[in-house]
Amino acid sequence: MENKTLIFGHxxxxxxxxxxxxxxxxxxxxxxxxVEAVRLGDVNKETAYVLNYLGIEAPRMIASVEEGQAVVLxxxxxxxxxxxxxxxxxxxxxxxHHRIANFQTAEPLYYRAEPVGCTSTILYKKFKEExxxxxxxxxxxxxxxxxxxTLLFKSPTCTKEDKIACEELAKIAEIDVxxxxxxxxxAGTDLSDFTPDGLINIDSKEFANGDFKFxxxxxxxxxxxDVLKDKTxxxxxxxxxxxxxxxxxxxxxxxxxxxSNSQCIVLGNNTEAFEKAFNTKLEDNMAxxxxxxxxxxxxxxxxxxNI
Numbered sequence: 001m002e003n004k005t006l007i008f009g010h011x012x013x014x015x016x017x018x019x020x021x022x023x024x025x026x027x028x029x030x031x032x033x034x035v036e037a038v039r040l041g042d043v044n045k046e047t048a049y050v051l052n053y054l055g056i057e058a059p060r061m062i063a064s065v066e067e068g069q070a071v072v073l074x075x076x077x078x079x080x081x082x083x084x085x086x087x088x089x090x091x092x093x094x095x096x097h098h099r100i101a102n103f104q105t106a107e108p109l110y111y112r113a114e115p116v117g118c119t120s121t122i123l124y125k126k127f128k129e130e131x132x133x134x135x136x137x138x139x140x141x142x143x144x145x146x147x148x149x150t151l152l153f154k155s156p157t158c159t160k161e162d163k164i165a166c167e168e169l170a171k172i173a174e175i176d177v178x179x180x181x182x183x184x185x186x187a188g189t190d191l192s193d194f195t196p197d198g199l200i201n202i203d204s205k206e207f208a209n210g211d212f213k214f215x216x217x218x219x220x221x222x223x224x225x226d227v228l229k230d231k232t233x234x235x236x237x238x239x240x241x242x243x244x245x246x247x248x249x250x251x252x253x254x255x256x257x258x259x260s261n262s263q264c265i266v267l268g269n270n271t272e273a274f275e276k277a278f279n280t281k282l283e284d285n286m287a288x289x290x291x292x293x294x295x296x297x298x299x300x301x302x303x304x305x306n307i
Contacts, residue, residue, distance in 0.1 A: 007036065021059060028072070046184055070092055094113070119145065143173055157294045197241075199230075212273075252266070264289060
């Protein structure tokens with residue numbers, strides 16, 4: 001068992017999960033705690049852009065934790081999205097901006113969840129509350145996470161607090177948010193070297209309501225048609241994932257970051273739940289959702305409410 005408290009985001013980590021883990025590590029170390037940021041999956045290209053910009057390494061990757069391991073969760077709380085062994089870990093802290101589900105602990109803990117667009121917005125507030133200096137590296141990390149999760153403020157999850165935090169962080173980071181943010185998002189849209197299996201696991205989360213289990217995966221692109229060129233292979237990868245994980249439904253969002261729409265590939269033995277949720281009919285396993293860009297706010301809760 002690790003002597004240090006481990007800090008990590010969800011499986012298939014996105015930019016917020018990686019950046020918030022690193023920022024939380026800095027915050028806790030400033031308070032004198034022995035902690036280490038780790039990750040639960042490969043770093044995507046968008047996050048790699050951020051780390052390369054800063055010239056820092058990604059946190060080391062872990063696959064599981066032992067019983068009693070002290071951990072801090074950022075950017076998630078659902079056990080199905082967390083590390084293997086989380087049920088027996090000692091969860092000391094959670095900082096998150098998602099719904100609370102399938103979560104319980106044996107001991108009291110510090111839990112902070114706010115309905116903002118990004119975990120790093122909450123961490124920015126924690127730094128301010130402690131009168132803790134935000135250094136340039138942490139400013140870039142938090143700014144990048146906010147830009148990523150809010151799609152440069154276009155997502156309906158974006159709040160006034162996210163914009164205020166990003167504006168202040170940009171001053172510290174000495175960054176033009178629009179120029180840097182667009183370059184970062186574009187870096188994440190390069191999907192050319194992903195296999196279909198890799199594509200559906202770049203940013204993928206499991207959700208459940210009772211015995212109903214479904215997965216929502218998402219990729220960002222500047223051209224939906226470029227992704228759909230491999231539609232048959234993507235569908236095969238999705239069906240294999242469904243079979244291996246006992247899912248009722250798999251929704252693959254191909255999100256156009258330029259026009260703020262999503263094309264969906266939907267498979268499973270309960271696709272009617274998706275059709276009911278969005279009042280649509282699938283054609284060739286697909287549906288176009290105008291104005292839909294957020295899995296957290298516009299997709300997962302809508303499906304959960306229609307199961």
